[in-house]
Structures are given as C-alpha cells and as structure tokens.
Amino acid sequence: MIGGMSREGWINLAVLAGLLVVPLWALWADEPFTITLATRVVILALAAVGLNIALGLGGLVSLGHAVFFGIGGYAMGILAHHAQTYTSVMEWPLLIEGTKSMPVVWLVAVVASALAALVIGVLSLRTSGVYFIMITLAFGQMFFYFAISWSAYGGEDGLSIYVRNGFPGLNTLVPIQFFGLCFAILCAVLWLTARLMRSPFGLALNAARQVPVRVETVGLNPVRLKLVAFVISGAITGLAGALFADLNRFVSPTMFSWQFSGEIIILVILGGVGRLFGPVVGAAVFVVLEHWLGGLTEFWLIWLGVILLLIVLFARGGIVGMLAGRSVAHD
Amino acid sequence: MxxxxxxxxxxxxxxxxxxxxxxxxxxxxxxxxxxxxxxxxxxxxxxxxxxxxxxxxxxxxxxxxxxxxxxxxxxxxxxxxLGRTFQVSQLAMEDTVLQNVVLGALGAVGRPWRFFGAALRDAELRDRAEAALAQVGLCDVAAMRCADLSHGQRRQLEVAVALSLSPRxxxxxxxxxxxxxxxxxxxxxxxxxxxxxxxxxxxxxxxxxxxxxxxxxxxxxxxxxxxxxxxxxxxxxxxxxxxxxxxxx
Incomplete structure (x- = not known):
C-alpha cells in the first residue's frame, strides 16, 4: 500500500502529520491557544469534508450547509442546557432528558442533521444550478431566523454551556485531549470518505455529477444518488457542528448564518474541490490566515479574497491540485 | 412468428x-x-x-x-x-475508460448502494466491464482518462458502455x-x-x-x-x- 502510494497520498499523509505535530509542539511549549486553533482547524475541516461530498462529488453547490452545522450545534446546546439546568427536553409523549455525554450528543446531531438533509434534499433536488443554490440558501435563512426567535434557547444571544461535555475515559477540558478526540473523528471520517469515493456508490455519484443522462441510461437514478450524497454530507457537517459548539462551549444563531455556508465553500475551493484532503488543507490555510493576517490588519478578508481569486483563476484543483497534479483513478 | x-x-x-x-x-x-x-x-x-x-x-x-x-x-x-448510445458522446470525461464501463456494469448489476468496497476491485463489475472493452477493442486504453481519448475511441467507448448492460x-x-x-x-x-x-x-x-x-x-x-x-x-x-x-x- 505505502509502496504504491501516489504523490497525493504522500501530501495527505504530510498534512495529517502536520496537523498532529503542531498541537503536540504547542503542548510541549505550553501554548494552549495554539491547541485551540488546531482544534478549530480540525472541526472546520470536518464540516468541509462533509460539504465536499455534496459539492465535490455530487456537484451540488449548497449555500445552506450552515443548517446542518447549526443543527449539530443546537443538538449539543439544547441537550447540555437541559442537563445543566436539571430540566427535561420534553416530557410528553416520552420523557427526554438532557445529557452531557458526547457520544449521545453526536448521535443526536448526526441523526437530526441527516433527517434535515433528507427533507431539504428532496425539495431542493427538484431543481439544479442557480435555483438549487437559492433554495438551499432560503432554507439556511429559515433556520437562522427561527433560531433568532427561539427564545426558549436564548434567541439571538444563543446558549452558553458552562462545562464541556464528557467522553468516557477522557478529560475533555484538557485542550490536547479534546483535540485528540476531534482529530480521531476527522481521521475516521476521512477514511470512510476515501472508501466512499472509490466505492460503487462513489463511482456512480461521480458520473451523476458529470453526465446525469448517461447514468440514467445505464439504469441508475442520478437524483437519488445525489440525494443520498446530500444526506451523508449533511450528517458529517452536523457532527462538526456539535464539536464546534463543544469547542466554544457556546451556540448561537450565527452557526446557521449563510456567511458560514459560504465560508465552508471557500475552504473546499481553497483546498481542492472533490479532493479527499482539499477541505483539510483549506481549513488549515483559512485558520492560519485568519489568525496571522487578522492580527496584522482587520481587512484580512481582502487578502483571502485575492488568494481565492488566484486559485479559482489559475489552480482549479485548489492547493492540493496544485501540489499533487490531477487526480488519478485508484484500481 | x-x-x-x-x-x-x-x-x-x-x-x-x-x-x-x-x-x-x-x-x-x-x-x-x-x-x-x-x-x-x-x-x-x-x-x-x-x-x-x-x-x-x-x-x-x-x-x-x-x-x-x-x-x-x-x-x-x-x-x-435497452442499451443506448448517444449522437454526442455522453461520457464521464474526468474518469478513466474503465470507470466509464464499470458504471454501465453497475447499472446492469443494479446495486449502486455500496459505500465501502472499491468498485474497480469488484470482480463481477470488472469482468463485465473488461469483457465489453475487449469486444470493442479498447482494453489497451482502459486506464486512460476519457478526456484524453480520440474522437473515434470515444465512439467505441460509447458502444462499450451500452454493451456492458448486456441489453436485449x-x-x-x-x-x-x-x-x-x-x-x-x-x-x-x-x-x-x-x-x-x-x-x-x-x-x-x-x-x-x-x-x-x-x-x-x-x-x-x-x-x-x-x-x-x-x-x-x-x-x-x-x-x-x-x-x-x-x-x-
């Protein structure tokens, strides 16, 4: 396996190693903030890996992926809020208690965002192109304004969670432990995504993006393939939302904002659309720029804009594409 | 009759x-x-x-x-x-020749909901695809990207995809x-x-x-x-x- 690894494989491995070495160095140098930054990279990368399945493989330009990020965030926020106020989420028809357990929160986040993606996908996939973008944007705005007006859970102010949720056997309040947890999840999802890209489903989805009419004339349903991709994509982004809320110990309607949907699209384009590690590289570059350029000038987004423009104009494969060349088929 | x-x-x-x-x-x-x-x-x-x-x-x-x-x-x-070919080739240009025919085989076998195993390592899909490629004489270029094929090869591939369906x-x-x-x-x-x-x-x-x-x-x-x-x-x-x-x- 290692012997026959492609250039892209080596680059991916280097990115993963870098993502692991930086926080370990920060631990040694006693720079906890750097660990937090690295955790932010990992979580944003996870959100973008999710988006990449819809955008990169399915060709679905979703400007509403913040919906799933927000649902994941609020799944965590609501459950933890009830746990810390010793109230139940609902009592009828069945009693649901709050929880501070990460695995439970993750499960709820994944299931809820997958269901939302199914409903949004069924309605949005009746359209394509600009209309698809607009419908997903509209769903995003709906959730955003709903969250703002949902006073039971803080409305515009959001919800603060005082203590980070727990994971069996770990002290999640220690930054490096929480980083390790997020990093392990990212690795697992990347591995599953790599499998998915090479699977029969991935092959069919890839073709459905390029030539839907061909997919139809070999007896497969391109819309159904894209719908399943959209649901998987939403579920992963939802999981990232739950982790993001735990990182900040805070959820607010901004998690649902269309700006965030745009931001993760930028991460994917920056790193490389449809490339396995594109979103990871994109997230790392984004957070580093945000931190360093943001410290130098408040207009750092202008420079991000310039970089994005250069990439779109001259390197369609993003940073990964620039370094690794065109993607190759695996046998 | x-x-x-x-x-x-x-x-x-x-x-x-x-x-x-x-x-x-x-x-x-x-x-x-x-x-x-x-x-x-x-x-x-x-x-x-x-x-x-x-x-x-x-x-x-x-x-x-x-x-x-x-x-x-x-x-x-x-x-x-029904196996159909198009007047203007409808092929996944970013994919390889083999991938394009495996798509047809996948349609014929009818099981696209598999998310783990590698499509190109599935013996059933691969045999079907390679048989179709052999019949149109495109085995040599199986690993080439469709975008790099000549026009004539694309026309052959178009037929191979239909062939991989084993149509009536x-x-x-x-x-x-x-x-x-x-x-x-x-x-x-x-x-x-x-x-x-x-x-x-x-x-x-x-x-x-x-x-x-x-x-x-x-x-x-x-x-x-x-x-x-x-x-x-x-x-x-x-x-x-x-x-x-x-x-x-």
Missing part, C-alpha cells in the same frame, strides 16, 4: 402545432439491424427519445420484449434491457458521427457482428454504412414513416427517392 424485441405502436408526439412523430409503428426483430433514415428535422431524435424514455409520447405504445414500457422512466427501461436491444443514435472513412469502416464491421449479440435500432446519416449494415430500413419524413423495407426495396422506392434520397441514390 416470434415477438419483436422492440416495438413502437402508433407513437404520436406533438409540440404545439408541430407534429414530431405521427403514428409511428416499427419493430426490431432478433438478430437484425433496423435503420431509421430521414432528412434533418424528420423527427428521428424525438423518436429515439420516446423509445428510450426521455420523452413520453402523447399517444401510442413502446414495447420491449413483449411488455409495455411506455410509462417507464429511462432508467427503468435501461434496466429492462441496442438503440444507437448516429454511432458514425464524426468518424473518418477509416473509422466508419471499422465501426461498420463491428456493428455488423454486434447484431448477433442483440438487435440494433440504428439512426444514421452515413448512407454507405446504412446500406452496408441494415437488414431493414424505415424512412421517416415529417414525423411519419413513409416506407419500410429491405435495402433494395428502399432504394427502388419512388416516394423515398423524391422525399429524401434524391440524387444520392
């Missing part, structure tokens, strides 16, 4: 005042190549779309293997055994389109043998190819079939000569 593999009965399709197909009845029997010819705008493409399920007729029936498939969507008709009948929309004299000749030889695998409904502009290949020819003019017959009969038909063949024949 054996049942035709593919059949249309009284297909009619109107777009506003324009009648694109008017009472079109034709059939395709096992082992034959049935060519449909006609001037530009005669409604050949519209007819093909209706046979393959991308358009639905206002009236009439499409039957495949004796069953009425008129209400079936394109994907269902493909699963029922082929519907081919101008397989010679854009091929040079040499390419046309090779494709003609290939299609001639292919009719033994499954019969071919062939829409083609290249008259040399049509006359060399067709067991029967139907002539479509203004959405109507004005004549059906063997090559000799069609060449001798006065109405056909007036309407279409003109000086050529």
């Amino acid at each position: 054996t049942e035709p593999v593919l059949e249309t009965r009284g297909i009619t399709k109107r777009f506003g005042a324009l009648t694109a197909s008017e009472d079109v009845s034709l059939d395709l029997k096992a082992g034959e190549i049935h060519a449909i010819i006609g001037p530009n705008g005669a409604g050949k493409s519209t007819l093909i779309q209706q046979i393959c399920g991308l358009l639905h007729p206002d009236a009439g029936q499409v039957r495949l293997g004796g069953a009425d498939v008129t209400r079936m969507a394109a994907a269902a008709r493909a699963r029922a055994g 009948a082929f519907v081919m929309d101008e397989p010679m389109a854009g091929l040079g004299a040499e390419g046309s000749k090779r494709m003609t030889g290939f299609l001639s043998e292919l009719r033994g695998t499954a019969p071919i409904l062939l829409v083609e502009h290249d008259m040399d190819a049509v006359f060399a290949l067709a067991d029967r020819i139907s002539v479509l003019v203004y959405g109507r079939i004005i004549a059906t017959g063997t090559v000799a009969e069609i060449r001798a038909d006065r109405a056909v000569r007036d309407a279409y063949l003109g000086e050529e024949a």
Whole structure:
C-alpha cells in the first residue's frame, strides 16, 4: 500500500502529520491557544469534508450547509442546557432528558442533521444550478431566523454551556485531549470518505455529477444518488457542528448564518474541490490566515479574497491540485 | 412468428402545432439491424427519445420484449434491457475508460448502494466491464482518462458502455458521427457482428454504412414513416427517392 502510494497520498499523509505535530509542539511549549486553533482547524475541516461530498462529488453547490452545522450545534446546546439546568427536553409523549455525554450528543446531531438533509434534499433536488443554490440558501435563512426567535434557547444571544461535555475515559477540558478526540473523528471520517469515493456508490455519484443522462441510461437514478450524497454530507457537517459548539462551549444563531455556508465553500475551493484532503488543507490555510493576517490588519478578508481569486483563476484543483497534479483513478 | 424485441405502436408526439412523430409503428426483430433514415428535422431524435424514455409520447405504445414500457422512466427501461448510445458522446470525461464501463456494469448489476468496497476491485463489475472493452477493442486504453481519448475511441467507448448492460436491444443514435472513412469502416464491421449479440435500432446519416449494415430500413419524413423495407426495396422506392434520397441514390 505505502509502496504504491501516489504523490497525493504522500501530501495527505504530510498534512495529517502536520496537523498532529503542531498541537503536540504547542503542548510541549505550553501554548494552549495554539491547541485551540488546531482544534478549530480540525472541526472546520470536518464540516468541509462533509460539504465536499455534496459539492465535490455530487456537484451540488449548497449555500445552506450552515443548517446542518447549526443543527449539530443546537443538538449539543439544547441537550447540555437541559442537563445543566436539571430540566427535561420534553416530557410528553416520552420523557427526554438532557445529557452531557458526547457520544449521545453526536448521535443526536448526526441523526437530526441527516433527517434535515433528507427533507431539504428532496425539495431542493427538484431543481439544479442557480435555483438549487437559492433554495438551499432560503432554507439556511429559515433556520437562522427561527433560531433568532427561539427564545426558549436564548434567541439571538444563543446558549452558553458552562462545562464541556464528557467522553468516557477522557478529560475533555484538557485542550490536547479534546483535540485528540476531534482529530480521531476527522481521521475516521476521512477514511470512510476515501472508501466512499472509490466505492460503487462513489463511482456512480461521480458520473451523476458529470453526465446525469448517461447514468440514467445505464439504469441508475442520478437524483437519488445525489440525494443520498446530500444526506451523508449533511450528517458529517452536523457532527462538526456539535464539536464546534463543544469547542466554544457556546451556540448561537450565527452557526446557521449563510456567511458560514459560504465560508465552508471557500475552504473546499481553497483546498481542492472533490479532493479527499482539499477541505483539510483549506481549513488549515483559512485558520492560519485568519489568525496571522487578522492580527496584522482587520481587512484580512481582502487578502483571502485575492488568494481565492488566484486559485479559482489559475489552480482549479485548489492547493492540493496544485501540489499533487490531477487526480488519478485508484484500481 | 416470434415477438419483436422492440416495438413502437402508433407513437404520436406533438409540440404545439408541430407534429414530431405521427403514428409511428416499427419493430426490431432478433438478430437484425433496423435503420431509421430521414432528412434533418424528420423527427428521428424525438423518436429515439420516446423509445428510450426521455420523452413520453402523447399517444401510442413502446414495447420491449413483449411488455409495455411506455410509462417507464429511462432508467427503468435501461434496466429492462435497452442499451443506448448517444449522437454526442455522453461520457464521464474526468474518469478513466474503465470507470466509464464499470458504471454501465453497475447499472446492469443494479446495486449502486455500496459505500465501502472499491468498485474497480469488484470482480463481477470488472469482468463485465473488461469483457465489453475487449469486444470493442479498447482494453489497451482502459486506464486512460476519457478526456484524453480520440474522437473515434470515444465512439467505441460509447458502444462499450451500452454493451456492458448486456441489453436485449441496442438503440444507437448516429454511432458514425464524426468518424473518418477509416473509422466508419471499422465501426461498420463491428456493428455488423454486434447484431448477433442483440438487435440494433440504428439512426444514421452515413448512407454507405446504412446500406452496408441494415437488414431493414424505415424512412421517416415529417414525423411519419413513409416506407419500410429491405435495402433494395428502399432504394427502388419512388416516394423515398423524391422525399429524401434524391440524387444520392
């Protein structure tokens, strides 16, 4: 396996190693903030890996992926809020208690965002192109304004969670432990995504993006393939939302904002659309720029804009594409 | 009398005042190549779309293997055994030749909901795909990206994808389109043998190819079939000569 690894494989491995070495160095140098930054990279990368399945493989330009990020965030926020106020989420028809357990929160986040993606996908996939973008944007705005007006859970102010949720056997309040947890999840999802890209489903989805009419004339349903991709994509982004809320110990309607949907699209384009590690590289570059350029000038987004423009104009494969060349088929 | 593999009965399709197909009845029997010819705008493409399920007729029936498939969507008709090729190649250009044919095999096997195992390592898919590639003679370029193929190779690949479905009948929309004299000749030889695998409904502009290949020819003019017959009969038909063949024949 290692012997026959492609250039892209080596680059991916280097990115993963870098993502692991930086926080370990920060631990040694006693720079906890750097660990937090690295955790932010990992979580944003996870959100973008999710988006990449819809955008990169399915060709679905979703400007509403913040919906799933927000649902994941609020799944965590609501459950933890009830746990810390010793109230139940609902009592009828069945009693649901709050929880501070990460695995439970993750499960709820994944299931809820997958269901939302199914409903949004069924309605949005009746359209394509600009209309698809607009419908997903509209769903995003709906959730955003709903969250703002949902006073039971803080409305515009959001919800603060005082203590980070727990994971069996770990002290999640220690930054490096929480980083390790997020990093392990990212690795697992990347591995599953790599499998998915090479699977029969991935092959069919890839073709459905390029030539839907061909997919139809070999007896497969391109819309159904894209719908399943959209649901998987939403579920992963939802999981990232739950982790993001735990990182900040805070959820607010901004998690649902269309700006965030745009931001993760930028991460994917920056790193490389449809490339396995594109979103990871994109997230790392984004957070580093945000931190360093943001410290130098408040207009750092202008420079991000310039970089994005250069990439779109001259390197369609993003940073990964620039370094690794065109993607190759695996046998 | 054996049942035709593919059949249309009284297909009619109107777009506003324009009648694109008017009472079109034709059939395709096992082992034959049935060519449909006609001037530009005669409604050949519209007819093909209706046979393959991308358009639905206002009236009439499409039957495949004796069953009425008129209400079936394109994907269902493909699963029922219709292998189609396009006038303009419809291939996944970013993918390799092998991946394109494996897609066809995947459609034929009908199990796309597998998310873990590698598609190209699936023996069943791969055998099917490689058999189809071998039959059209594209094994050497299996690992090449479709975008890097020559036009002629893409036309062959187009046929290979349809072949990987193991269809009961082929519907081919101008397989010679854009091929040079040499390419046309090779494709003609290939299609001639292919009719033994499954019969071919062939829409083609290249008259040399049509006359060399067709067991029967139907002539479509203004959405109507004005004549059906063997090559000799069609060449001798006065109405056909007036309407279409003109000086050529």
